[in-house]
Amino acid sequence: MTEPLHSGEVDRAEYDVERGKIREFARATFTTDPVHTDRNAAQAAGFTEVPATLTHTVVAGHQREQRKFVEMLGLALERVVVGSVKWTYLRPLSAGDHVVGTRRIVDDVQREGKRGGSMRVVTLETEYVDADGDPVVRLEEVLIERGEQR
Incomplete structure (x- = not known):
């Protein structure tokens, strides 16, 4: 492994968690648990409001x-694949929340592939905080840029 190529903050995203958007995600991901679509069901299950589905931060x-993000990292988008995505919830993300996510590069290395050729592996972490500044969700993404074809 080599030393990181980049470090620091990449970007920020800010949005409101809306009940209608939660419903759309539930429908799109075939989520059948009514806590994501019915406030009464959510409250009966112990939530104060409708909780978002687990992948809601893709909003x-x-x-x-x-495009600016990809250009800033110097990635060739046509050679990039997602290696992994991991969500860590510190509390449920719920309708009515206002969140700000700050994405940072935590690792950026060149590696030799098992079948020859090199690849670039970029690990990003986004921490989402609520309106009080309290962390709610941490998202880790690993992007892999395959080496150029010879």
């Missing part, structure tokens, strides 16, 4: 300038 992608 931030609509708030970000994705």
Whole structure:
């Protein structure tokens, strides 16, 4: 492994967690638990408000300038694949929350592939905080840029 190529903050995304958007995500991901679509069911299950589905933070992608992000990292988008995505919830994300996510580079290395050729592996972490500044969700993404074809 080599030393990191980049470090620091990449971007920020800010949005409101809306009940209607939670319902859309539940429908799109075939989530059948009524806590995500019915406030009464959510409260009966112990939530104060309708909780978001576990992948709801992808909404931030609509708030970000994705092309600028890719250009800033110097990635060739046509050679990038998502290696992994991991969500860590510190509390449920719920309708009515206002969140700000700050994305940072935590690792950026060149590696040799098992079948020859190099690859670039970029690990990003986004911490989402609520209106009080308390962390709510941490998201880790690993992007892999395959080496150029010879």
